[in-house]
Amino acid sequence: MDPLLIVLIVVVVLAVAGGIWFYAGRNRGGELPPEVSAHKPISADDVLLAPPQEPVTEPESAPGGPAPDAAAPTTAEPTAPATLERPESIPGRMQRLRSRLAGAGGFGRAILSVLSRGDLTEADWEEIEDTLLTSDLGIEVTTSLMDELRTQAKVLDTSDPAAIRAVLRAELLQLVDPSMDRSLNLAKPTPAAGWNAADGEPAAAVLMVGVNGTGKTTTCGKLARVLVADGKTAVMGAADTFRAAAADQLTTWGQRVGVEVIRSEREGADPASVAYDATREAARGGVDVVVVDTAGRLQNKAGLMDELGKIKRVMEKVAPVGEVLLVLDATTGQNGMRQAQVFSEAVGITGIVLTKLDGTAKGGIVVTVQKELGVPVKLVGLGEGADDLAPFDPEGFVDALLG
């Protein structure tokens, strides 16, 4: 063979082999890095199962914003009608909340299932007692309710679940006490003695108090929305001046529901002066209701009493405060009760807002808190959504518990 031809064949073979190696190498390098390829592709399910996103508007003032102006401690935040949402009707939300409560707090259903077993053993009765205790009915109420149920069970045919259900329903309803007045006092108050009529007609005032994290700010926003849905006008006061974020949170709610928020740009400003400004502005604007949010720091009982007392006093330079609502987190149970007592002593409470009743089986706290504080539960919160607040309805509540 021609040596030249042999050299040519070797060159061609080498070139082809090199090409194959190069191509394979490129492919290796072209693979996705493991951390990228490990990502699960986003499917329709991921989107559908994602927790619902609240349409939240960015607060107007950001940290590091304009310097605080000592001469003008409070400002009225303009509302942003573009982000306004349409509130759900009251009957609609009560229906929805009832079904949510039935899903989460239905301790009555557990009791009914035991009762329907017929002849009850001692173990069955203990099971009923345990269920009542874990619902936060408290030992005293549980004991008397157990006595009543046992007595009635002897009198009635225990194999008839409908009859036992009726007894349990009546007993629970009596404990919740349908005779209490649960309406919010939103009547226009009589102006204070020193109030100048030229400064406007004072608005009905609602003061929101309670421990940090119980849901005060959220409840202010939800309540303002209920008022708007009811055709009323409102102003909110951000008297939680401890953190700027608290006023921002309330401002965001104000923007959502189209309600003006009076706040201070200065962190640590005097909460009483913000509360006063909000109350005065509400009168000047001829608004129906002023809702004042407060801080709930509890390190020092005397300090808390002073602060809340002062807030209420300055608001009453305009007109009497019609509602002081204590916001209580239902999931904290008996712990929350002790804190509630402190607030109740610090400032007269006219009603309770029980929040986070969704996702707890501690519905019995309604009975306990009313008994210990002597004021009715007026509103219940059953979620973080803007429409997740409803008037407390004893019959609906008991029926939801019984499933």
Ligand SMILES: Nc1nc2c(ncn2[C@@H]2O[C@H](COP(=O)(O)OP(=O)(O)O)[C@@H](O)[C@H]2O)c(=O)[nH]1
């Ligand atoms: N599940 C549930 N969460 C709530 C309810 N009310 C308030 N929250 C949540 O509780 C947290 C604290 O609420 P916030 O209003 O800031 O409490 P504040 O410190 O008392 O003003 C927030 O994450 C709220 O969304 C309710 O009724 N149900």
Ligand SMILES: [Mg+2]
């Ligand atoms: Mg707050």
